[in-house]
Amino acid sequence: MRILDTKNFSVPGYKAWGIHCGIKKTDKKDLAIIYSDREAAVAGVFTKNRVKAASILLDMARVRSGKGQAIIANSGCANACTGKQGLTDARATAEIAARELGIKPEAVYVASTGVIGEFLPMSKMATGISTAVGLLSTFGWEQAAEAIMTTDLYPKISIVQEEIGGKTVTIAGIAKGSGMIHPNMATMLCFIVTNANISGPMLKKSLLASTESSFNNITVDGDMSTNDLILCMANGAALNKRPVAGGKDSKKFQVCLDTVARSLAKQVVKDGEGATKFVEIEVRNARSPVEAKRAAMTVAKSSLVKTALFGEDANWGRIMAALGYSGVEMDEARTDIFIGKSKLVEKGLGQGKHADREATLALKQREVQIIIDLHKGKASATVWTCDMSCEYVKINAAYRS
Amino acid sequence: MRILDTKNFSVPGYKAWGIHCGIKKTDKKDLAIIYSDREAAVAGVFTKNRVKAASILLDMARVRSGKGQAIIANSGCANACTGKQGLTDARATAEIAARELGIKPEAVYVASTGVIGEFLPMSKMATGISTAVGLLSTFGWEQAAEAIMTTDLYPKISIVQEEIGGKTVTIAGIAKGSGMIHPNMATMLCFIVTNANISGPMLKKSLLASTESSFNNITVDGDMSTNDLILCMANGAALNKRPVAGGKDSKKFQVCLDTVARSLAKQVVKDGEGATKFVEIEVRNARSPVEAKRAAMTVAKSSLVKTALFGEDANWGRIMAALGYSGVEMDEARTDIFIGKSKLVEKGLGQGKHADREATLALKQREVQIIIDLHKGKASATVWTCDMSCEYVKINAAYRS
Numbered sequence: 001m002r003i004l005d006t007k008n009f010s011v012p013g014y015k016a017w018g019i020h021c022g023i024k025k026t027d028k029k030d031l032a033i034i035y036s037d038r039e040a041a042v043a044g045v046f047t048k049n050r051v052k053a054a055s056i057l058l059d060m061a062r063v064r065s066g067k068g069q070a071i072i073a074n075s076g077c078a079n080a081c082t083g084k085q086g087l088t089d090a091r092a093t094a095e096i097a098a099r100e101l102g103i104k105p106e107a108v109y110v111a112s113t114g115v116i117g118e119f120l121p122m123s124k125m126a127t128g129i130s131t132a133v134g135l136l137s138t139f140g141w142e143q144a145a146e147a148i149m150t151t152d153l154y155p156k157i158s159i160v161q162e163e164i165g166g167k168t169v170t171i172a173g174i175a176k177g178s179g180m181i182h183p184n185m186a187t188m189l190c191f192i193v194t195n196a197n198i199s200g201p202m203l204k205k206s207l208l209a210s211t212e213s214s215f216n217n218i219t220v221d222g223d224m225s226t227n228d229l230i231l232c233m234a235n236g237a238a239l240n241k242r243p244v245a246g247g248k249d250s251k252k253f254q255v256c257l258d259t260v261a262r263s264l265a266k267q268v269v270k271d272g273e274g275a276t277k278f279v280e281i282e283v284r285n286a287r288s289p290v291e292a293k294r295a296a297m298t299v300a301k302s303s304l305v306k307t308a309l310f311g312e313d314a315n316w317g318r319i320m321a322a323l324g325y326s327g328v329e330m331d332e333a334r335t336d337i338f339i340g341k342s343k344l345v346e347k348g349l350g351q352g353k354h355a356d357r358e359a360t361l362a363l364k365q366r367e368v369q370i371i372i373d374l375h376k377g378k379a380s381a382t383v384w385t386c387d388m389s390c391e392y393v394k395i396n397a398a399y400r401s
Numbered sequence: 402m403r404i405l406d407t408k409n410f411s412v413p414g415y416k417a418w419g420i421h422c423g424i425k426k427t428d429k430k431d432l433a434i435i436y437s438d439r440e441a442a443v444a445g446v447f448t449k450n451r452v453k454a455a456s457i458l459l460d461m462a463r464v465r466s467g468k469g470q471a472i473i474a475n476s477g478c479a480n481a482c483t484g485k486q487g488l489t490d491a492r493a494t495a496e497i498a499a500r501e502l503g504i505k506p507e508a509v510y511v512a513s514t515g516v517i518g519e520f521l522p523m524s525k526m527a528t529g530i531s532t533a534v535g536l537l538s539t540f541g542w543e544q545a546a547e548a549i550m551t552t553d554l555y556p557k558i559s560i561v562q563e564e565i566g567g568k569t570v571t572i573a574g575i576a577k578g579s580g581m582i583h584p585n586m587a588t589m590l591c592f593i594v595t596n597a598n599i600s601g602p603m604l605k606k607s608l609l610a611s612t613e614s615s616f617n618n619i620t621v622d623g624d625m626s627t628n629d630l631i632l633c634m635a636n637g638a639a640l641n642k643r644p645v646a647g648g649k650d651s652k653k654f655q656v657c658l659d660t661v662a663r664s665l666a667k668q669v670v671k672d673g674e675g676a677t678k679f680v681e682i683e684v685r686n687a688r689s690p691v692e693a694k695r696a697a698m699t700v701a702k703s704s705l706v707k708t709a710l711f712g713e714d715a716n717w718g719r720i721m722a723a724l725g726y727s728g729v730e731m732d733e734a735r736t737d738i739f740i741g742k743s744k745l746v747e748k749g750l751g752q753g754k755h756a757d758r759e760a761t762l763a764l765k766q767r768e769v770q771i772i773i774d775l776h777k778g779k780a781s782a783t784v785w786t787c788d789m790s791c792e793y794v795k796i797n798a799a800y801r802s
Contacts, residue, residue, distance in 0.1 A: 048726070049722060049725040049726045050724075050725040050726070050731060050733070051721050051722055051724065051725030051731075051733045052725075078718070080718065080721075080722075081717075081718055081721050081733060081746075081749055081750070081751070082750070083734065083748075083749055083750050115716075115718065116716075116717075116718020116719070116721065116722065117717060117718040117721075117746075117750075117751040118751075226718075226721070226722050226725060303704065303789075303793075303797070304797055307793070307794050307797035307798045308797065308798065310794065310798045311797070311798025313798065315516075315517075316482075316517075316518060317479070317481065317482055317516065317517020317518040317627075318517070320452050320481075320482050320517065320518075320627070321450060321452055321481075321517065321627050323451075323452065324450040324451040324452030324453075324627060325449070325450045325451070330451060330452075332451075332452045332482060333484065345482075345518075347484075348482055348484055349482070349483070349484050349518075350482070350518040350519075388704075388794060389794060389798075390791040390794045390795060392704075392708070392794070393708050393711065393789060393790060393791045393793070393794055394791060396704070396705055396708035396709065396712070397708045397709065397711045397712025397714065397790075
């Protein structure tokens, strides 16, 4: 597997673009299109929030066919909590795009991100879609990645190549994140495309596995969105021999998809709203994988841990307190905590000023690793999060204005 | 029942005081004593965090006797995650106080709040306890309430009187809160005393009921502390006839205790770290009381809802999203949301600019009421929280320094 540069890349058989059509009050891009020149296998992962955006409801119905050819995504308006009108607008968006692209409406998936409770400006959408279709380009991925951003500071792109079934297969993805990032909901939006020739069921299974080890291991603020969505298209343009389940090629494909999904998930956390640090939290020797992940996530979600990380303060007591209320089997007197290379806590006790100073130095870095050893079993889990800064509060206090 | 002024009050049979003994780096008070001139019935509610401070472990053992006579509380050091040394220090604190007061060590309860993972400075504690015992005063409650503060901006006190069993009974409480405030953990520290003559079992039952309708309905930041504790003493100095279970007097006592506990709980939320607003969230017509509370608490805990409240932004989509991931049975298309008197959402849909403007005006007040009607059943619940401000992040980024 080769990890490619994200500048000016292309994926055989696909075009993409992004423009400003007027949904956002600023002049930033707010409409993205992804198009496959032939019908592709499509798999999706959708928010588990009971309140689902119109786009999610539409896509959940469409993905049952396992097929599709285009994605229209807008930022600036979530088209969530918009009732029947919202569903009508989502359907109309797909119809307009289908007409412009000359394909069936059922082959078009839609995605929205932005303010909840507002209606899509449909005449702007119609003009925008027509313009964007005219501009579709093999090298339009950066434009598309920009057009799905909301409070994101930079576009998130990942691309890898691998030899599968005798051909070179490319897998590329774009994502947006920033706020309302929490496991079991994909991230806000993520689109992955590949020219691999792969069956629909295998694509679905691979995508679920990749999601579990990537987007479901991150948290920014513990809030689960109404619009989260991962869509993955495989159009077969590589003309490779189809990987068979359990075979070498299917494993290679899984590794590629995992790599792209994990890279995008980490980029989402690094660009978390107001984030100044990327934090990896690993829990070792928990009783079960579920408990390991729950312990890690509880620490990752704690506002007190996150503000201490922002303050570069090795306040391990807050980590211990979070473990204590995580509901996971743990024993303070067995627990070790490392920050960076510093063993800050051994068997539940602080290791003194030297360890504290070393941990504080590690906390001054842009990337921080925290390891928690529960000494209770053999299971481990790793999650990624960011710190919580004043900027997070400022961004979210003013989001709609 | 009469609600009394919190200035210069006394509770017959009790003395209290608070001093600075040198645990805090500043010259602020950090040691409080509460003393009953005779043995009292004692009941307690303790943090459910698996990681428990030494003081909690000691008090949990002592409260089994249902009796006690004094409380020593320090701020500035939590004496949590301090292993065997921590337990030795907690026990020694009680012994020093017992010697100075001339009572049994088992009659002394201890409480600590502050930084986790540091040891109590025992020589300062010894000198401090001796000084504080010498200063004990009938009118020392404000000093005691100040001495248990950490990042609190003001002391929290509540006092009521009622005729019970033919005598005037006083119930007074002091509390501290601020950060790490979350249900199922009492608040950080709360001490309630009464001169009522009441049985130990009835005191315990009443305290549990009061906690459920007060401290277990508040959240500041969703973090559960290792040190949370409510202790309630009843020394019988009023010489009233003992209330019998289910009788008029036991109900009167419950109302008094509820009033004191709820007043203190609300004061804790109003003084939440960095809080600029006191927010009451009521969920109506949920399927069950458990679901009503869960829905209300999920909204109350959401960082995105709390930052929107800070920004005085009627961003009801975030409330709907939180309801959607609360795990509670709800249907977007049935849900109404009110902020203040403004019906912002009816049957899942925003009610337009006028409703938005009215809600925004309500959000500009210091106290905000949010009502959510799920139209799913008949159960309701009310919880109290505060907004999340930049100040919250600043306080917690710098807490140890």
